[in-house]
Amino acid sequence: MITSSANGKVKQVMNLTKKAKARKETGLFVAEGLRMFKEIPRDRIDSLFVSESFLKNPEGRKVIGSMNYEEVADDVFKTMSDTATPQGVLALVKQYAYTIDDILDRPGPALLMILDTIQDPGNLGTILRAGEGAGITGVVMSDTTADIYNPKVIRSTMGSVCRVPFVYTAGLPETLAKIKKRGICLYAAHLSGRNNYEKEDYTVDTGFLIGNEAGGLSDETAAMADTYVKIPMMGKVESLNAAVAASVLMFEAARQRRN
Known part of the structure; x- marks a missing residue:
């Protein structure tokens, strides 16, 4: 002992x-x-x-x-x-070791979560856990995102870290360009969104861009999106917590794919 x-x-x-x-x-x-x-x-x-x-x-x-x-x-x-x-x-x-090709080569339509400098361990863990429930096919993260192996993240995933493939990238714009070449349409929740999020078609290869809790998406990352979408708000709320916004988008995609 x-x-x-x-x-x-x-x-x-x-x-x-x-x-x-x-x-x-x-x-x-x-x-x-x-x-x-x-x-x-x-x-x-x-x-x-x-x-x-x-x-x-x-x-x-x-x-x-x-x-x-x-x-x-x-x-x-x-x-x-x-x-x-x-x-x-x-x-x-x-630890697990995945490459971007491991994620992009998975069968069926892609459903990616792409995280730009998510800092809160609880948010990161929640996105993985909710993502597994929504059927995402992978998570792509900037290298400025929190460490997925932080114990707080691990606890928040409730085991999803063992089942959802993920990868960090030092060059997020270059990785996004590679993703787009595969025919994956990138959506960013943005105040300048053209349509409410539920108006878009997520049954095809899809990636959602989620930005930093305080600053949102960087301009460089936001510019890589094919489409900006809005999550409409009531009251005086301007935006949602990163994990909540991610969940809204992921489960709308899941709903569409079930139908």
Whole structure:
């Protein structure tokens, strides 16, 4: 049993939790909590840590099954944890590696979410989770977007990070040009939108551009859109939260495709 927070494995977990650089260098990320543990494909788990209290629960032992694990004293597990009320199970997981071609070559009509400098981890995680529910085929992100392996993002995805392909790009305009060459129509929610969002046809290859929470889309990214659309507002509200706006668009596309 690990009984000291000075243990090297404990320090590794804490480093991966706090530092994007450490996650990038090791190719690992931290997934904490019972729900996330159940969602992770077993072949992607590098190492598993469970608290002594978790092991005393017969259900906990049943969930772990025959997997190898490190038992951790409760007080040390609290030190490792990034949550206020740890559930007692934490895994180090191998990161996913996709290319833009992996996303563009998927069968069926494309439905892409393209994110320009989304900064809030909760927004990013919510977009992935809602996106899986809406049937998106991939997420493309500028390299100024939040780290998808941030523990807060991982928790917000509720497992969708394991199933929705995603890619970062250092040159978003160039990547958008490649996407457009594939015949994918790009839509941007914009105050200058010609039509309300539900008036467009999203049953064909489609990509939605979503901008930064404070500043919206950069001018350079917005200029790559084929069409601007509006999400009409009542009251004095001028715009929606990035994840909410993304969800409105994604689920309109899903509705059209169901019909």
